[in-house]
Amino acid sequence: MTLNSFVPVDQDLKLATIRAAAPRLLNSFKPPVQPAPSDKDMVEAIRKTAADVKRMVVHVPGSSADAARRVSDLLIRISDSDAVTRVRLKLPSFRRSRMTSRDFAAASIQSR
Numbered sequence: 001m002t003l004n005s006f007v008p009v010d011q012d013l014k015l016a017t018i019r020a021a022a023p024r025l026l027n028s029f030k031p032p033v034q035p036a037p038s039d040k041d042m043v044e045a046i047r048k049t050a051a052d053v054k055r056m057v058v059h060v061p062g063s064s065a066d067a068a069r070r071v072s073d074l075l076i077r078i079s080d081s082d083a084v085t086r087v088r089l090k091l092p093s094f095r096r097s098r099m100t101s102r103d104f105a106a107a108s109i110q111s112r
Contacts, residue, residue, distance in 0.1 A: 039083045046086075050075035 054072040057065035
């Protein structure tokens with residue numbers, strides 16, 4: 001066995017094919033970067049999420065449904081707050097591995 005035995009057959013032809021395909025394939029590996037959503041987009045997403053959560057539990061009794069309704073109400077309060085408050089509330093959620101409903105409620109109360 002020699003080092004040449006590790007070189008594929010027709011390597012030059014295969015490398016030429018790879019070089020020819022590279023510019024077209026490069027876009028697959030570098031997707032376009034999406035701009036960050038605007039504050040208006042964030043408010044719309046928060047309001048839609050609040051409405052979806054409330055709609056899911058509209059006829060559901062029990063403590064879980066009550067908690068979901070409280071989360072929906074908190075989301076509405078967040079969407080009604082100013083942009084600075086929303087930014088401030090968003091940062092801790094990315095830093096924490098778990099944000100409990102108590103943490104969420106405390107953050108919304110502090111934002112008043």
